[in-house]
Amino acid sequence: MAEKKQNPKSPQRRLSGINEFSINIGTPNGSGSQTANLTLLRAIFKMGIPVSGKNIFPSNIQGLPTWYKIRVSQAGYTGRRKEADIVVAMNPDTFTEDQEDLVEGGLFLYDDAIKDPINRDDMILGAMPVKKLVREAKPHKDLRKFVANMVYVGVLAQLLGIEMEAIEQALEFHFKGKRKPVELNLKVIQMAAQWSEENLDLELPHRIEARDLTENAILVDGNTAGALGAIYGGMQFVSWYPITPATSLPEAMLEYAPKLRVDPETGQQTYVILQAEDELAALGMVVGAGWAGLRAMTATSGPGLSLMAEYTSMAYFVEIPLVIWIIQRVGPSTGLPTRTAQGDINLSYYLGHGDTKHILLIPGNVGECFDFGWQAFDLAEKYQTPVLVLSDLDLGKNQWMTTPFEYPDQPIKRGKVLWEEDLEKIKGDWGRYKDIDGDFITYRTVPGNRHPQSAYFARGTGHDEYANYSEHPEDWEKNLTRIKHKINASCSETPGPVILKQSGAKNGLIAFGSTDAAVKEALDYLEEDGVKLNYMRLRALPPAPEVLDFIGEQEKIYVLENNRDGQMHSILSLAFPEKAVDLISLTHIDGLPLNPEWIRESILQEEKD
């Protein structure tokens, strides 16, 4: 135990080798490197080895540096590693800093056109004649820039043992079967592989060897998963406004909904997706649609969410079901729009003026993005309130492995809605805000109901049980108290925490969302370090009783999050004041996903104190 603690880098070294390494690829933005990087990622995945890919990109269309990090791990670790075993340097602007990311003795592949100095003598070097190889493949001159990146795909394939067949499959998937681009790219890759075989004689500790560990897995990003979940959840109306990194969620709906939710015979669609003029209008439309009985949603990020605050507050008070997906990026202000964070927990939880507190769902992996995608609608309609799904850029925009999406195991539940025949039965005697079941949830009707007693007047102003304008203190208090109880009661239906206990552990760790992969890897390292922790991953707010139980059982609890101020830490401290002194906030925010090394080191430090 003691010797391991001396070297905080030990877990990384242990992980290098066959099917255990990470690649860091530096390219200029807009050079088509995404095709090359996804081809590598998918080919390795096709060979049966768990992978994950993270795009570290700038807020820019062309020219600024971008990095792609591929984690290959037959142990199944998918978090971001701090250092790389292999670096591919294609960008002269970052040539020097790209060298710094490499582990000792790692492979440094670079474009031989870059004449900047090599600063280290502990790297295995491979200079690739990119220009020459591209020229020999004779692509159309407009395509030269784009196929250039295929050179490193070919060289890596040869050096690491990635099968050409797997690469071809990946290209076919990417180009949706179009032969021409597949052939051109493949040609460059094959020529580069041949050049590598003839010219690079390197001894590498890293190899890819085929396994069968991904047979029952899919590779997908969280925004696509969330969009599909919503489509299977019966989404009927989406209004949205473009914002990084949320845009790809509605765009995935635009791609998949016509295939899944249009009658092939009549061509009729069961939904409407509408790009609004701004986030104010996007949520306004969603509120209108939710009021009128549609499963309505939007997707946005921090700045857009700020603009949605007023209508969210109204929807909370008027009791309109709707779903908001929040793909968090780094704030305040425009911040780092293409980098990841967990900094909008407070904003989301309390979004709106006056006393508001919302139901939050926090998916921790792409599978949960799909599940929460449909569950969010059931919850929103059951509790007649906005449900906010809190994802982030790392989860939403990056490629993650997951088990195949599972078909919803619950039928669609529309909640307490009265139609003509229901009103006929009760002779029209009902009040929109009258709690007759004692569960804080009242009955609603929706526009389009033709019963003479169906209508009510929805208003943001104070109202009585029959939706009449009211300034009576008792009406206000009674109504707002009922809504509070309604939201708090939702924790019996929202996804409960996922708890992993270790025998003999006295202390606990609480995390949530996209940090799960890094946390699990760090926990393995910590166990080797002799530190045992019980781990609870929160999946919803308000917190369920199990959350309190878990906190109560631990001597001290670390609350880990990717923001500056420990927002979840403060929410939990307020929810469980008697344990507040035992809750220790561990935060880190630099725009990048938390890495297991930092988590391990921070906890070791705390445990030592």
Place this chain on the structure above:
Amino acid sequence: MAQKKERLNEIGLSRADYKGKPSTLCLGCGHNAIVAQVIAACYELNIPPESLIKVSGIGCSSKAPTYFMDRSFGFNGLHGRMPSLATGALIADTTLIGIGVSGDGDTASIGMGQFKHVMRRNLPMLYIIANNGVYGLTKGQFSATAEEGLALKKQGQNRYVPVDMVWEAIAGRASFVARSFSGDPQQLKSLIKAGIHHKGIAVIDVISPCVTFNNEDESFHSYAWGKSHEVALHELSFVPPVRAIKVEYAKGETLEVPLYDGTHIILKKLAQDYEPTHRANALQMLEEANDRNELITGLIYIDPKQESLFDLYNLPEMPLNRLPVDQLRPSQESLDKLNQMMY
């Protein structure tokens, strides 16, 4: 004696069935006249109240939906955000009639963005702007439609040029644009009827005086100024499809505008020879009237054939909000196929 009892319209409803809560606006407020004409128009058009929704933003104007048609669903939304609310709600059931009531503050200032975009989307609904040039509910500040030089208590003189909502609507490519005056109830009622039957956005900018904060005789939004400066473009009537045209006009004196559902607008020419079918002509006419210090009222622009928002989607006949749940969730097989596709 029995004959004197309340009259019923063709669907067996009385005027009382179209009433709302008692108005809490000031006595003599122009908005009360708008409310009265909405009630009259809907009664006369035989609209089942449950087939209509009423939406509004914030301000005195936006309180109006409370005062008409209690049996209709209503939503008093956010300041300047009525158009988005209406868009979402009307998509849920495209057979519903939508009436939005907004004001000059609600539309010409905070709501200008949504106003412009609901025009270009051509959402089928009637959009009434109750325009009095002043913020009433916050007690007498200038609105964006207040004329330059207007003096108000506590505010001094207005330094800015006004926004003309009719101009904005036409420039925004609205398919039905009218102006009316709370002091001209017959015209207002006909325009409301025509607007309800128009398949697209129907904007009526109603000069609707605020008797408490902006009704000095020289003010452009006062009763006195409106009465003395109103120039109606035409005598306007709305003709339902089943009725034969009873009034015979001399040839060349009328213009007939057929709407999509077989109804007609009949425009009887007055002093000016004006056809409301050209955007550029409409804008020029407005400019000239402005120079003459006239309050032009009537149907200023119409394109009854412009595609509406609903034409852009291939929606089923059954309203979206009535679709059974089995039509909303794709099959297990489709998900299996998707899983196969996901690399």
